[in-house]
Amino acid sequence: RPGRTFSARYARPMIAHGSIAPSCALAWFEDGRLRVWTHSQGVFALRAQIARVLDLDPAAVTVIHAEGAGCYGHNAADDAAMDAAIVARFMPGAPVRVQWTREDELALAPLGAAQEAGIEAVLDDAGRIAAWRMDVLSMPQVQRPGAAGQVNLTSAEALDRRFLPRRCVELPEAQGGAASRNALALYDFAQDATVTLTTGSRIRTSSLRSLGAHLNVFAIESAMDELAELAGTDPLSFRLAHLSDERARAVLNEAVAMSGWRPDGPSGEGTGLGLAVARYKNRGAWLAAVAEVTAEEDVRLTRLWLAADVGLAINPDGVRNQIEGGAIQAASWTLKEQVPVEEDRVPPLDWERYPILRFPEIPEIETRLLAPAGTPPLGAGEAAQGPVAAAIGNAVARALGLRIRRLPITRDRIMEAAMAG
Numbered sequence: 001r002p003g004r005t006f007s008a009r010y011a012r013p014m015i016a017h018g019s020i021a022p023s024c025a026l027a028w029f030e031d032g033r034l035r036v037w038t039h040s041q042g043v044f045a046l047r048a049q050i051a052r053v054l055d056l057d058p059a060a061v062t063v064i065h066a067e068g069a070g071c072y073g074h075n076a077a078d079d080a081a082m083d084a085a086i087v088a089r090f091m092p093g094a095p096v097r098v099q100w101t102r103e104d105e106l107a108l109a110p111l112g113a114a115q116e117a118g119i120e121a122v123l124d125d126a127g128r129i130a131a132w133r134m135d136v137l138s139m140p141q142v143q144r145p146g147a148a149g150q151v152n153l154t155s156a157e158a159l160d161r162r163f164l165p166r167r168c169v170e171l172p173e174a175q176g177g178a179a180s181r182n183a184l185a186l187y188d189f190a191q192d193a194t195v196t197l198t199t200g201s202r203i204r205t206s207s208l209r210s211l212g213a214h215l216n217v218f219a220i221e222s223a224m225d226e227l228a229e230l231a232g233t234d235p236l237s238f239r240l241a242h243l244s245d246e247r248a249r250a251v252l253n254e255a256v257a258m259s260g261w262r263p264d265g266p267s268g269e270g271t272g273l274g275l276a277v278a279r280y281k282n283r284g285a286w287l288a289a290v291a292e293v294t295a296e297e298d299v300r301l302t303r304l305w306l307a308a309d310v311g312l313a314i315n316p317d318g319v320r321n322q323i324e325g326g327a328i329q330a331a332s333w334t335l336k337e338q339v340p341v342e343e344d345r346v347p348p349l350d351w352e353r354y355p356i357l358r359f360p361e362i363p364e365i366e367t368r369l370l371a372p373a374g375t376p377p378l379g380a381g382e383a384a385q386g387p388v389a390a391a392i393g394n395a396v397a398r399a400l401g402l403r404i405r406r407l408p409i410t411r412d413r414i415m416e417a418a419m420a421g
Contacts, residue, residue, distance in 0.1 A: 004230045006121045010219035012407040014139070014339040015112040016105075016349075017208060018332075018356050021069030023076040023109070024099040027084035029092050034061045036088075038081035039068025045146040046078050050085045053156040053163060074144045074206035076100055076109035082153040106349035108154060111339055112208030113139035115179060117219035127231035129242060132191040136216065138179035140168040140197055143206040152206070170197060171211075176281045182213040182386060185220045186279050187242040202344050209326065210385035213280060214333065217386025218393060218407070221276035225394045226403065234263030235275060235394065245279070247309050250370055251288040252277045254307035258366060259290035268401030270295055274394025280383035285310040287323070287383040291391035292363075295399040299409050301331050301392060306367045311378040313369050319380045320367050326384035327365060332357035334389040336408050 026037040034056060040046045040063070047063040050056070063081070071077045084098040100108075115138040124130040143152045143165065151163040171178040183193040195212075228238035236256055243249055252275070255261075261273045272295070277288040285308055292303040304327055313319045336355050339346055347353075389407070397403045404417050 004123050006123070006223070006227055006230060007119070008223060008226065008405060009116055009118045010215065010222060010405045011116040012114065012215045012218070012333070014114045014203065014205060014341070015208065015333055015337045016339055016354055017073055017075040017109060017112070018337070018354070019070035019075055019105065022100040022102055022105040023071070023080040024068060024097070025077070025081040025084040026095060026097050027081070027088035028095045029088040032060055034085060034088065036061070036063045036081050036085050037066045038063060038077055039066055039071040040077045040081055041071055041074070042078070042144060045144065046081060049145040049151050049153060049156070050082060053082065053151060053153070053159065054085065054089050073112070073208040074110045076105055078145050079109065079154050083155045086155055086159065102350055103348045106354055107346040110143060110204045110206035111346070113141045113179070113205040115139070115212060115215045117183070117216055119219055119223045121223065121227055123227065123231055127233065129187070129189040129227065132185070132189050134183055134191070134193045134219070136179055136183050136193065136195045136212065138195065138197060138212060139201060139205040140199060141178040141205065141207055141211045142171050143168055143204060154204070168197060168199060170195060177212065178207070179212040181211045181281060182216045182220070182278060184282060186245055186248055186282060187224075187239070188244050189242055203341065203346060209329065210280075210382035213278070213382065214330065214385045214389055215407075217276070217278045218334075218389040221278065221387065221390030222393050222403070222405065225274070225397065236261070236263060239277065247286050247372070248277055248279060251286045251307040251309050254368060254370055255288035255290045255305050258307065258368060259292070259303075259305040261290050265398070267398050270399055272395045272398030272400075274391045274396070274398055276387040276390035276394060278383070278386050280381050280386075284381045285378045285383040287387050289327070289384070289387040289391040291388065291395040293392060293395040293399055295396055295414075298411055299335055299396055299414075300361070301335065301363045304363050304365045304388065304391075306365065306384065306388075307370060308367065308380065308383060309370045310380050310383070311371050311375040313371065314377055316369060319369060322380040323367055323384050324365050326382055327388045328357060328362055330385040330388040331363065331392060333385075334392045334407055334409060336410070338408055
């Protein structure tokens with residue numbers, strides 16, 4: 001219905017990196033020189049902080065990248081390297097190997113930040129969005145070694161309280177943003193977005209794939225579906241009416257065509273399709289997703305259709321691997337993952353207390369790559385995480401006739417939403 005105002009809040013909890021094997025590092029201090037082998041993403045920043053903590057000349061420290069069991073975002077790889085470096089410094093001539101346990105990795109590694117996003121919008125008399133405001137509240141998402149001048153390594157902080165973190169920062173938009181990533185929608189309406197960091201928790205949070213884009217796109221694309229319903233139109237037409245970006249329109253229309261999505265599809269019958277679209281960092285790849293879910297006692301994601309425009313795809317197989325891997329992880333975040341907290345601490349965890357998507361639960365995925373001829377490569381990046389989460393959320397809303405705004409979308413969340421009306 002036109003002339004309506006809309007207000008809603010969306011949220012996700014802290015989530016873990018969940019690398020398949022825990023972090024490991026080797027270190028050797030000999031003749032005044034320290035060598036460290038690690039699967040860190042940032043060997044130069046790590047080298048600077050190791051030298052700082054151990055009071056060594058940076059020229060005497062060498063950090064060597066070695067293939068490890070999954071290092072992405074800011075997991076425990078840097079911490080394991082610092083652990084090994086400290087032990088090696090006090091055991092000259094002896095090679096030192098440090099490997100974290102599964103419990104260490106899940107409870108002590110930096111976590112993906114808990115985040116909330118509130119959206120307020122107004123529909124004009126024609127059923128178009130006349131005003132839009134988004135406010136984001138997030139735990140810190142950039143606490144890598146050296147960020148904001150801080151060491152940001154647990155064993156360094158235990159060794160000397162001077163290294164306890166005193167401040168954190170938000171990445172500027174020129175660097176892609178952090179909590180603010182994709183807080184501005186790609187649609188054609190006047191909008192405003194604000195970001196506030198909350199630093200009161202003792203639990204360490206930092207960079208995890210797509211940073212704020214996962215929750216921000218989930219919020220924006222969920223709100224677009226909810227506003228379409230208020231306007232009395234279907235989600236696809238509502239989006240297209242606010243979208244002049246031709247490449248965004250192209251991936252959206254392609255995903256819809258691939259899936260057979262239709263505006264008059266069944267609703268509230270236990271099965272549903274949902275759609276979503278975004279451009280990663282608002283300057284990278286475009287990706288549209290349609291998700292099919294069944295919702296009975298639990299929600300099961302059965303199929304995903306993904307249409308992406310990454311510009312020139314230099315390695316199409318690599319692009320598909322990146323997109324589909326991100327989509328599977330986003331499905332796990334959206335349907336399962338949540339770090340429990342006890343008195344502002346993370347308790348010991350294993351795969352039973354921190355479930356992730358298992359192989360039998362992986363949906364059938366179809367991915368199609370689009371790009372206008374002659375366009376430069378943009379890279380796949382982490383374009384799938386936000387749209388896939390939102391498409392799942394919108395599919396669940398259609399399947400149940402019930403909107404779930406707080407992730408993960410579990411049986412308990414569904415019961416909470418049903419009780420709240």
